[in-house]
Amino acid sequence: MRREVWQNGGMVGAHEGDGPMASMDQGSTVDGEHGGSVSVWPREISAVNGTARVAVGGVAKRAIDIVLAGVILLMLSPLFLFTAGAIRLSGAGPALYGHQRVGLGGREFHCWKFRTMHVEGDRILRAHLAQSAEARAEWTENRKLRNDPRVTPLGRVLREYSVDELPQLLNVLRGEMSLVGPRPVVEAELARYGVAAAHYLAARPGITGLWQVSGRSDTGYAERVALDVRYVMRWSFVGDILILLRTLPAVLGAKGSY
Numbered sequence: 001m002r003r004e005v006w007q008n009g010g011m012v013g014a015h016e017g018d019g020p021m022a023s024m025d026q027g028s029t030v031d032g033e034h035g036g037s038v039s040v041w042p043r044e045i046s047a048v049n050g051t052a053r054v055a056v057g058g059v060a061k062r063a064i065d066i067v068l069a070g071v072i073l074l075m076l077s078p079l080f081l082f083t084a085g086a087i088r089l090s091g092a093g094p095a096l097y098g099h100q101r102v103g104l105g106g107r108e109f110h111c112w113k114f115r116t117m118h119v120e121g122d123r124i125l126r127a128h129l130a131q132s133a134e135a136r137a138e139w140t141e142n143r144k145l146r147n148d149p150r151v152t153p154l155g156r157v158l159r160e161y162s163v164d165e166l167p168q169l170l171n172v173l174r175g176e177m178s179l180v181g182p183r184p185v186v187e188a189e190l191a192r193y194g195v196a197a198a199h200y201l202a203a204r205p206g207i208t209g210l211w212q213v214s215g216r217s218d219t220g221y222a223e224r225v226a227l228d229v230r231y232v233m234r235w236s237f238v239g240d241i242l243i244l245l246r247t248l249p250a251v252l253g254a255k256g257s258y
Contacts (some may be wrong), residue, residue, distance in 0.1 A: 181206025
């Protein structure tokens with residue numbers, strides 16, 4: 001799949017998704033599932049061989065990411081060690097799990113999490129989807145299952161309070177992610193973004209973001225895409241601070257987490 005980026009007000013490259021790409025020269029919209037829509041206008045992104053040169057927020061946002069991620073990592077190191085030990089004691093398999101995600105400018109990276117699933121998760125998922133038409137429909141629509149048979153009992157607790165995502169602080173330090181940004185997606189999901197993919201590719205994916213503080217998995221997929229577009233179009237330091245402040249209550253409330 002080739003991914004498109006915006007350069008000098010036009011689209012470079014083609015996108016092979018689930019339908020034809022509409023021209024965005026005059027702007028377009030992404031519909032939200034809770035009413036209303038978010039305007040999508042071409043955003044000028046400097047590109048070299050299809051890769052965005054400067055992420056949303058630039059050097060200043062990157063510097064803040066490094067400082068805050070380093071401090072948080074040191075503060076939470078006891079929780080890291082305790083969680084890793086608990087996962088290892090709960091059954092066979094590694095404590096960390098890395099999955100390929102699409103980042104800034106289309107660069108792929110391993111997004112790290114504490115392992116919350118059984119080691120043979122792919123086999124379990126295939127068997128479950130083969131047996132349940134309802135589960136197949138839910139997976140096709142959201143790429144998530146509310147009652148996922150792959151998730152371990154300990155993993156459900158880690159997911160409920162987003163502890164499983166703390167290793168992504170390492171991705172932030174490596175420059176692959178940001179503390180705040182669009183929800184990281186796999187390549188197959190990016191095809192569903194359609195014309196909004198250019199906006200996703202203009203930012204580093206975030207540990208938290210508008211989606212995480214707006215109901216997470218309780219929102220539909222079109223709403224997730226609209227939230228990512230809104231974040232990139234309206235980015236500001238104040239906006240990032242507000243999202244960070246809203247993250248802790250959202251995590252403790254466990255709304256939309258599964």
